[in-house]
Each structure stands twice: as C-alpha cells, then as structure tokens.
Amino acid sequence: xxxxxxxxxxxxxxxxxxxxxxxxxxxxxxxxxxxxxxxxxxxxxxxxxxxxxxxxxxxxxxxxxxxxxxxxxxxxxxxxxxxxxxxxxxxxxxxxxxxxxxxxxxxxxxxxxxxxxxxxxxxxxxxxxxxxxxxxxxxxxxxxxxxxxxxxxxxxxxxxxxxxxxxxxxxxxxxxxxxxxxxxxxxxxxxxxxxxxxxxxxxxxxxxxxxxxxxxxxxxxxxxxxxxxxxxxxxxxxxxxxxxxxxxxxxxxxxxxxxxxxxxxxxxxxxxxxxxxxxxxxxxxxxxxxxxxxxxxxxxxxxxxxxxxxxxxxxxxxxxxxxxxxxxxxxxxxxxxxxxxxxxxxxxxxxxxxxxxxxxxxxxxxxxxxxxxxxxxxxxxxxxxxxxxxxxxxxxxxxxxxxxxxxxxxxxxxxxxxxxxxxxxxxxxxxxxxxxxxxxxxxxxxxxxxxxxxxxxxxxxxxxxxxxxxxxxxxxxxxxxxxxxxxxxxxxxxxxxxxxxxxxxxxxxxxxxxxxxxxxxxxxxxxxxxxxxxxxxxxxxxxxxxxxxxxxxxxxxxxxxxxxxxxxxxxxxxxxxxxxxxxxxxxxxxxxxxxxxxxxxxxxxxxxxxxxxxxxxxxxxxxxxxxxxxxxx
Ligand code: FEO
Ligand code: CA
Ligand code: CA
Numbered sequence: 001x002x003x004x005x006x007x008x009x010x011x012x013x014x015x016x017x018x019x020x021x022x023x024x025x026x027x028x029x030x031x032x033x034x035x036x037x038x039x040x041x042x043x044x045x046x047x048x049x050x051x052x053x054x055x056x057x058x059x060x061x062x063x064x065x066x067x068x069x070x071x072x073x074x075x076x077x078x079x080x081x082x083x084x085x086x087x088x089x090x091x092x093x094x095x096x097x098x099x100x101x102x103x104x105x106x107x108x109x110x111x112x113x114x115x116x117x118x119x120x121x122x123x124x125x126x127x128x129x130x131x132x133x134x135x136x137x138x139x140x141x142x143x144x145x146x147x148x149x150x151x152x153x154x155x156x157x158x159x160x161x162x163x164x165x166x167x168x169x170x171x172x173x174x175x176x177x178x179x180x181x182x183x184x185x186x187x188x189x190x191x192x193x194x195x196x197x198x199x200x201x202x203x204x205x206x207x208x209x210x211x212x213x214x215x216x217x218x219x220x221x222x223x224x225x226x227x228x229x230x231x232x233x234x235x236x237x238x239x240x241x242x243x244x245x246x247x248x249x250x251x252x253x254x255x256x257x258x259x260x261x262x263x264x265x266x267x268x269x270x271x272x273x274x275x276x277x278x279x280x281x282x283x284x285x286x287x288x289x290x291x292x293x294x295x296x297x298x299x300x301x302x303x304x305x306x307x308x309x310x311x312x313x314x315x316x317x318x319x320x321x322x323x324x325x326x327x328x329x330x331x332x333x334x335x336x337x338x339x340x341x342x343x344x345x346x347x348x349x350x351x352x353x354x355x356x357x358x359x360x361x362x363x364x365x366x367x368x369x370x371x372x373x374x375x376x377x378x379x380x381x382x383x384x385x386x387x388x389x390x391x392x393x394x395x396x397x398x399x400x401x402x403x404x405x406x407x408x409x410x411x412x413x414x415x416x417x418x419x420x421x422x423x424x425x426x427x428x429x430x431x432x433x434x435x436x437x438x439x440x441x442x443x444x445x446x447x448x449x450x451x452x453x454x455x456x457x458x459x460x461x462x463x464x465x466x467x468x469x470x471x472x473x474x475x476x477x478x479x480x481x482x483x484x485x486x487x488x489x490x491x492x493x494x495x496x497x498x499x500x501x502x503x504x505x506x507x508x509x510x511x512x513x514x515x516x517x518x519x520x521x522x523x524x525x526x527x528x529x530x531x532x533x534x535x536x537x538x539x540x541x542x543x544x545x546x547x548x549x550x551x552x553x554x555x556x557x558x559x560x561x562x563x564x565x566x567x568x569x570x571x572x573x574x575x576x577x578x579x580x581x582x583x584x585x586x587x588x589x590x591x592x593x594x595x596x597x598x599x600x601x602x603x604x605x606x607x608x609x610x611x612x613x614x615x616x617x618x619x620x621x622x623x624x625x626x627x628x629x630x631x632x633x
Contacts, residue, residue, distance in 0.1 A: 013128075013149070013543065013581060013600050071537065071564050076522065076571040079556030081548055083607050085598065086575040090627050095610045096143075096184060096191045096595065098620040099127045103182055103193060103200040112616045115155055118171035122202060125193075127155060127176040128619045129584055129597040131241030131334055131529075133249055134184075136589040137315050142199045143595070144181045144249040144314045145584065145621060146238035151603050152284050154617060163284065170290045177236040179203040179251050181314050191593065191623045201317040203251075205234035205259075205287075208320055209310065212378045215325035218409035220304045225293065232305040232323065233293070240334025240432050240529070241584075242309070242347065246373040249312045251321075252332035254352060256306035261288045264297035272414050275458050276331075277353075278303055304413050309335050309349070311377060324377040327361045328398075328415035336433040336442070340489040343367050345376055348442055350430025354449045355457025356416065357424045358385040358433075360395050362490050382412070384424040387467040387496060393482060394493045396422045420459040428452055428469045428477065434530035434538060436565065440487035443499060443538060443565075445527040448477040468496060471511050475551060476502040476525045478515075479540070481565070499538075500563065500570060502527060506554050517568045523555055524572070531585040533633030538563045540570070541596075543581035558582050560596065574624070577601045577609035584621070591631040594624045 074088040085093050100110035100121070107123035110116065116124065126147025135142045150173050153162035164170045183197035194200075209232050215221055221229030235253055242250035261282035262269075269278060278296060288294035293302045307329040313319040327335065330351035337347045343366030349359045363380040367373050383395035396402060398411050403418045405411050411418045428449035435442045446469065451457075453465040453472035465472050468480040478501040485491040502525055503514025514523065526544025533539065540561045545552045560574040560582045576582045576598055584597030601609035602617030610620050626632055 012579075012603050070567050070569060071535065072562055072569065072571050074571070074573065077573065077575055079548075079554060079559070079572070080575050081546075081556055081578065082575070083578045083601075083609055085577060085622055087624055088573060091624055091632075092627055093596075093622045093624045094190050096621045096623050097125050097180075097182065097193050098610060098618040099125055099129075099147075099176070100618060101125045101193060103180070103195065103202065105195045110618070112611075113158065115158055115616060116172060118168045118175055121172045121175040122204070124202075125180050125182070126178055126202065126204075127151070128599050129180075129621050130239050130599060131252065132584040132586050132595065132597060132621065133241055133243040134586045134588060134595060135243075135247065135249070135314050137199075137247070140197075140199070141184050141186075141588065142181065142314050143184050143586070143621070144179060144241070144251075144312065145597070146241055146251055147176060147178055147180060148239055148254070148599070149237055150176050150285075151600055153605065154602065157616065164286050167290045170286045173285060174205050174236075174287060174291075175202070177205050177238070178207065178234065179238055179249075179312065181249075181312070181317065186588070186593070189625070191595075199315065199317060203235060203312065203321060205236040207234050208232075209234065209323050210320050211305065211323045211325060212375070213324055213326035213412060214408035215304075215329070215412040216409075218407070218413060220301055220410070220413050223293065223299055223301050223305070235310050235321065236306070238310075239332065239352070242335030242337050244311070244337055244345075244373070244377075245339060245367065246376075247313075247315065248374075249314050250324075250335040250337070251310045251312060252334055252349075253307050253310065254331045254333060256331070257303065258283045259285050259287050260294050260296050260303050262297040263288065263295050267297035269296070270300075272417060273300075273303060275414070275416050276303065276307065277458065304329070307331065309347075309377070325409075325412040326378055326380055326382065328359055328382050328411075329413050330356065330359070330415050333430060334432045336435050338435040338442075338489055339367055341440075341487065342490060344490050345373075345380075346489040347377070348433040348435070348444070350427075350433055350444055351416065352429050352431050352447070353458065354429055354451045355426040355455075355461060355463045356430065357419045358427055358430045358444060359383065359415075359419075360385070382415070384419040384422060386423065387425045389467050391495055391497060392493065393425075393496050396424065398422065416459060420461050425467060426457050426461050426463045426469070428474050431528045431543075432530040434532050435489075436536055436538075437532055437534055438536040439483075440489060441481055441483050441565070442489075443479055443481045443530055445530050445540070446474075446478050446480060447526045447528050447543065449474045468498060470498070470501070475545075476504070476512065476514065477527050477544070478502060479527055479530070499565060499568075500527075504551055504553065504555065507551055512551070517563075517570055520554065522561060522570050522572055524559055524561060525552055525555055528581070529560075529583045529585060533587070534591065535633060536565070537633060538565055539573075539585055539633070541582040541585065543583060546579065560585075578607040579603045579605075580607070580609065587633060591633060592625060592629060594632045596622050596624060598622060
C-alpha cells in the first residue's frame with residue numbers, strides 16, 4: 001500500500017474527539033483569575049454573578065450515604081476495573097449483538113482470526129455502537145443503531161501494525177461505519193438478531209442519500225459526481241441519535257472531517273475547511289486511497305456534504321436517507337427532538353468540539369397529528385445559544401440578516417462560522433441533549449474542555465471561564481439545564497442552571513471536587529450520553545478517563561448513572577468493561593428491557609469483552625432486565 005497511513009497516530013476515542021483544532025494559546029483572559037476559585041466560593045455564591053444559584057438550586061443532599069433513595073430503587077454499584085458489565089443486584093444483562101455478527105444467513109459468523117473482510121462486513125453489524133432507538137412496527141422490534149468509527153488496532157489487528165494493507169481492508173473499515181438497522185426478538189428472556197428480516201439493513205459511507213433543505217443545490221455542494229449538489233454518498237462517524245414522532249430515525253454525523261486527506265500536500269486548505277479540522281494528512285483510515293472523493297485536493301466540495309443530521313425510515317430498507325441541511329453542519333452529537341406546546345418541532349443539538357456551540361432548530365410548520373410530517377425537518381429556523389452569567393440565555397437566529405452571510409444555504413454549510421459571527425457562547429464540548437418528558441426542561445452534557453480559559457476555539461473565539469462553563473482547564477465536565485420561558489421550547493429566551501458539576505471530592509477540595517451532589521460514592525468524569533426514561537429519571541453515560549489514577553482516582557471504568565432531577569441525587573447503575581465507553585440507550589416497548597451500548601472495549605489492547613478468553617474485543621449492545629420482570633424506566 002501507499003504510505004498514506006504512515007503518519008497515523010493511534011489514540012483513544014476520547015483523544016480523537018478531543019483532538020486539538022483550536023487556535024494558538026492566549027493568556028489574556030481576565031477570566032483566568034477565576035481559575036483560582038475555591039470549591040467553597042464555587043458553591044458559596046461568591047463566584048461571578050452568584051453561581052451558587054446556578055448549581056442545583058441549592059438542593060440539600062446527603063453525601064454520606066451510598067444508598068439510593070427516593071425514586072431510584074436499586075443498590076448502586078461501586079466503581080471497578082473489571083473486564084465485564086456490572087449492574088445492581090436484582091438486574092441481569094446479556095449481549096444482543098456485537099460488531100461483526102451477521103444480519104443475513106448467507107453471511108459468515110464473525111471470525112476472530114481474520115476479523116472479517118469487506119464482503120462479510122457489509123452483511124454484518126458495524127463497529128463501535130453509539131446512539132440507538134428501538135422502534136416497534138406492526139408488532140415487531142426494529143433496532144436502529146449507529147456505528148460511529150473503527151478501532152483500527154482491533155479491526156486490523158491481524159495486520160502488521162494494526163493498519164489496512166490492501167483495498168479490501170480499507171473497504172472493510174469503511175463498511176463497518178454507518179448505521180445498522182436490524183429486527184430483534186426476545187426468546188426465553190434473551191434478545192437476539194432476526195436474520196434475514198425484511199427490516200435488516202446496513203447503511204454505510206457508500207449508501208445513496210438525498211440532500212434536502214437550504215444547502216440542496218448550493219454551489220458549495222456540487223461535485224464532479226453530483227453536479228447538481230442534490231445527492232451524496234453515505235454517512236460516517238455517526239455518533240448520537242434522535243427519533244421523531246412520525247417514526248423515523250435521526251443519525252448524527254460527528255467527526256466527519258477525519259476521513260478526508262490531500263494527495264497534494266501543497267493544497268491550500270481554505271478557512272472553512274480549517275474550521276472543521278480538515279487536514280492534509282490521512283488519519284489512518286486511508287479512504288482516499290480507494291475512493292478519490294475523500295481527496296480534498298481533487299474534490300474540495302466533498303467535505304461540505306458531510307456533517308449533517310440524516311433522517312432514515314427504519315421500516316423501509318430500500319428508502320433513501322435524507323440529509324437535513326436545515327439543521328446545520330457541524331460535529332453533530334445527537335438530535336433531541338421535542339414537540340413544543342404550539343406543535344412546532346424543536347431539535348436541540350450540540351457541536352462536540354472544544355469551544356463550539358449549542359444549537360436549536362424550530363420547524364417552520366407545526367406537526368400534523370396523523371398527517372404527513374415527512375418533510376418537517378426540511379424547513380425551519382436554526383438558532384445558536386448565548387448564555388449570560390445571570391442564569392439567563394437567548395437563542396440567536398442564524399439568518400442572512402443576523403450573520404451577513406449571502407444565503408441560508410451558506411449558513412447551513414458553514415454553520416460554525418455563522419455562529420461565531422453572532423457571538424454565541426463557546427461551550428465545554430456539547431455532547432448529548434435530553435428533554436424531560438414531565439416538564440419543559442432540557443439538559444446538555446458538557447463533557448470536558450482542557451482549553452477552557454486557556455485557548456480560543458478553532459474559529460478564534462475566546463473561551464472565557466464563566467456561565468455554564470465555570471472551570472478553567474475543565475477535565476471533569478458538567479451538565480447544564482435550561483427551562484424555556486413560558487415552558488415553550490420555541491421561546492426566544494430561557495433560564496439555566498447547572499444540574500451537576502462532575503469532579504473528584506477525594507482528590508480536590510475546590511471547584512474540581514464537583515457540585516454537592518457528587519460524592520465519593522457516585523463520582524464520575526466526562527458525562528456524554530444523556531437520555532430520559534418515561535418516569536423523568538435522567539440516565540447519564542460517560543466517555544472519560546479510566547486510568548483510575550491522579551485526578552481520576554477511584555472513578556474506575558466508564559459507567560452509567562441515573563439521576564433524579566427533582567432531588568438532585570445521582571447513583572451509579574452500571575460499570576462497563578475495560579477501556580470502553582458507555583453510549584446509546586433505548587428501551588423495549590414494554591419498558592422491561594433497557595438496551596445499552598458498550599463502545600470500544602479494549603481500545604488500548606486490554607479487554608476481551610464480551611467473549612472472554614483470548615477473544616477479540618468487540619463493541620456490543622447489551623440488554624438489561626430486572627430479575628423480577630418489572631419495568632426498568
Ligand atoms: Fe461521538 Fe462526542 O461523541
Ligand atoms: Ca458521545
Ligand atoms: Ca465523548
């Protein structure tokens with residue numbers, strides 16, 4: 001093979017997401033003074049404009065108890081570093097599907113020796129499961145799940161140096177990305193794949209897609225293969241998800257930039273490409289070596305066709321997915337859809353990069369009960385959030401009038417640039433947003449940001465300490481929540497506070513110890529996945545440091561917790577296997593099974609989950625049930 005991959009750097013998923021696309025270091029922020037803030041001041045109201053009011057509304061908790069109370073009825077699990085899934089007493093888990101499991105009976109079972117090839121992978125569950133949703137349709141259970149990326153050292157672990165060595169390897173890696181749609185069934189208490197179901201489908205980076213919305217047909221969307229700018233191929237780096245009341249699945253393109261490279265090292269990378277982190281060097285996937293559209297020097301508009309929310313009909317395996325450009329182009333985490341009181345559809349979305357923004361889309365038309373809502377996400381207004389330190393915030397519309405940009409199409413392609421122009425608040429890496437089912441309230445995991453108060457974002461916007469991003473060099477993360485004015489998710493303004501500020505109270509006694517609802521019993525770092533259950537409990541999944549040392553001592557493997565926003569209490573429900581992240585959560589129709597994603601076990605080489613022994617570690621979706629058969633959210 002060419003030396004395209006020679007410069008590839010192996011790093012963990014958190015490192016990949018956390019890759020530094022920011023500008024040069026600057027130290028002029030007045031706000032750096034705030035970095036010296038103590039935990040006492042942080043909690044005591046002396047910080048800035050009364051931050052204590054921003055934290056939990058002063059909820060009193062009992063940090064001395066490890067026992068769950070109130071509405072959370074299980075014995076919390078302790079942290080651990082085991083190579084398995086740990087759930088509370090009275091609960092059980094089993095594997096539903098793993099990377100490489102065949103979806104059709106003409107495909108081979110996963111082979112630990114070869115780890116499959118391009119042909120087998122195209123017929124099998126993709127790698128690195130992420131966001132998912134279980135649909136029920138005509139009495140059948142159809143699970144749509146994202147396959148975010150590949151662990152090259154694992155998928156190519158049979159190759160020298162863990163790198164693709166031929167075109168088939170490159171295509172295998174590509175085919176392991178995208179979305180897996182698959183019917184599942186429960187027999188004797190265990191869920192498994194229904195092979196050959198009419199619903200089974202793999203959506204990959206080569207699946208034809210329609211481009212819809214304001215960017216459709218824009219000059220920046222046109223390529224040699226698609227001179228009309230209306231059709232693209234595929235989706236990749238599908239991170240979190242959303243789902244609509246009209247029965248479609250939303251898959252969110254996150255770190256789409258990492259698959260492009262330039263054969264011409266002299267190619268001048270334009271500013272809008274730089275803003276999204278696109279570089280000359282291949283990052284190890286080698287897609288451009290087999291598929292020229294990933295070579296930016298030859299097809300500079302191709303990256304403009306990725307970085308969107310894609311709407312998929314999970315009930316028609318032959319349907320063409322639709323890229324919804326009206327919802328903007330950035331490193332999409334998830335798409336939390338809520339129908340506002342006035343019937344308009346609101347989608348909240350985070351852009352997961354240090355110092356990037358939080359967005360909201362409001363549909364132009366209201367939803368029609370029982371009517372045709374299939375194009376509701378094609379037309380609407382895109383907003384970006386601006387927070388102020390007094391617990392208030394506003395949504396700023398991104399339009400030609402507010403941004404000075406030439407057209408809505410351009411705004412929907414260069415969305416980050418539009419948001420910078422209007423002065424949106426730079427955030428600590430917005431990951432999943434979740435809306436409460438019992439009140440007008442939304443939550444966003446701000447996973448961490450080592451550049452907070454240290455460096456501007458990739459667009460040069462300052463990242464001052466303050467507001468919902470209260471700590472310099474924030475290595476633990478926090479969850480911000482907001483309540484729209486008048487309980488109306490389409491309202492122009494909102495009030496906000498911090499639901500939890502993660503930290504380590506066994507190591508720190510300042511702001512880095514976390515908020516009062518963080519104790520030595522429930523501590524964690526880097527909240528990422530968020531999902532509400534029907535009872536209004538908030539499930540929190542982590543994608544953080546699992547060294548169990550230093551700042552992270554006592555925090556063990558990545559985990560899933562559940563919080564009661566009414567009381568502020570948070571308890572640990574699950575600990576994942578070694579070197580994994582927990583991401584993706586959905587329920588069976590009867591709410592008696594919870595499905596949880598275990599992504600990248602053994603990403604550094606130290607796991608054999610789920611097979612044990614000497615088996616290859618494989619990303620997997622597990623089902624969790626209660627031994628007494630009762631509901632689980
Ligand atoms: Fe794919 Fe930001 O998580
Ligand atoms: Ca994530
Ligand atoms: Ca993450």
